[in-house]
Structure formats: structure tokens, C-alpha cells
Amino acid sequence: MISIETLISICLGVGLAASAGFRVFVPLFILSLASHLQWIPVNDSWSWIGQTTALIALGIAMIFEILAYYIPFIDSVLDTIAIPLAAIAGTAVMASTLVDLSPLFTWGLAIIAGGGTATVINSATAATRLTSTATTGGIGNPIVSTVETGTATVMSFVSVFIPIIAFVLVLFIFFVGIKLFKKITS
Numbered sequence: 001m002i003s004i005e006t007l008i009s010i011c012l013g014v015g016l017a018a019s020a021g022f023r024v025f026v027p028l029f030i031l032s033l034a035s036h037l038q039w040i041p042v043n044d045s046w047s048w049i050g051q052t053t054a055l056i057a058l059g060i061a062m063i064f065e066i067l068a069y070y071i072p073f074i075d076s077v078l079d080t081i082a083i084p085l086a087a088i089a090g091t092a093v094m095a096s097t098l099v100d101l102s103p104l105f106t107w108g109l110a111i112i113a114g115g116g117t118a119t120v121i122n123s124a125t126a127a128t129r130l131t132s133t134a135t136t137g138g139i140g141n142p143i144v145s146t147v148e149t150g151t152a153t154v155m156s157f158v159s160v161f162i163p164i165i166a167f168v169l170v171l172f173i174f175f176v177g178i179k180l181f182k183k184i185t186s
Contacts (some may be wrong), residue, residue, distance in 0.1 A: 014094065015159030031096065036050040038050075043106070083126065
């Protein structure tokens with residue numbers, strides 16, 4: 001039987017993975033910060049993520065990623081490489097938060113739930129940016145970038161502090177995304 005701690009760690013991982021779909025380094029930095037401050041436990045093999053060096057490196061990467069999305073053309077280039085990076089980041093944050101599980105279950109769940117969630121959300125955000133570029137000539141892209149960064153940040157913190165609500169927010173994001181997709185394609 002799955003314990004409540006395991007269920008919470010799954011919700012935490014899914015929430016952080018969803019955040020990785022919006023911004024790759026925001027949830028990694030917040031996970032590093034939360035681990036460093038001992039707000040959340042991480043898998044023993046991921047204890048390095050809470051070290052000061054990792055915190056600084058991920059913080060710098062996060063800042064560069066956020067700023068790069070405000071530069072025309074660079075934002076579109078980032079979207080082309082962000083899908084595989086989001087899948088990797090989603091898998092990583094999910095695997096790091098799953099404690100006391102067998103490696104088979106940890107990595108299976110991390111790849112499917114973590115990587116899958118991040119990939120689906122990142123694909124949707126790339127389509128949103130493409131639509132913004134096509135309809136506004138790129139003028140609307142900074143607004144899209146701000147919303148994505150804000151969503152990644154809020155989702156990451158909600159995941160750390162209220163993981164079950166984060167999981168519900170992920171379901172809501174999927175529900176809204178499906179509704180929008182159906183509306184656009186009909």
C-alpha cells in the first residue's frame with residue numbers, strides 16, 4: 001500500500017514537473033532551494049541538489065533562461081530545444097522527490113508522469129508562443145514569457161508547500177488546455 005508520504009512526494013514531483021514545462025530551471029532552482037533549506041526531503045541520490053554549488057549554478061541558469069525569453073528570436077530558438085530539456089527536467093524533479101520507492105517504480109513514474117507532464121505543458125507553451133509570434137509579430141511574446149515564468153514560479157512554490165493543491169492545479173491546467181485545444185481545432 002502507498003503511504004501518505006509517498007502520495008505527497010508524487011504530488012510534489014508532478015507539480016514540479018508541470019513547472020518544468022513552463023520554465024526548465026525555475027523548478028530545479030526552487031527544488032534546490034527547498035532541499036538546501038530542508039523544507040522537503042529528496043531522494044538520497046539527489047542530495048547534491050541541495051548543496052550551495054548546485055543552488056548557485058541553478059540560480060544563474062534560471063536567471064539566464066528567464067531573461068533569454070524576453071529577447072526576440074532567442075525565445076523561439078529556446079522553444080525548439082526546450083521540449084527535450086523540459087522532459088529531462090520533469091523526469092529529474094520527479095525522480096528526486098520520490099523517496100523510499102524501488103528504483104524501477106521511481107524511474108518508471110519519473111519518466112511517465114514527470115517527463116510526460118513537462119513535455120505536454122512545454123509543447124502547449126511553444127504553440128502559444130508560436131501563435132503569439134504569428135498574430136502579434138512577436139510583440140505579445142514578452143507577455144507570454146511573463147505568464148509562463150509566473151506560472152512556473154507559483155506552481156513550484158505551491159508544489160513545495162502544498163503538493164496536493166499543486167497536483168489539482170496540474171489537472172486544472174490540463175483540463176483548460178484540452179478545452180482550449182478543442183475550441184481552436186473546431
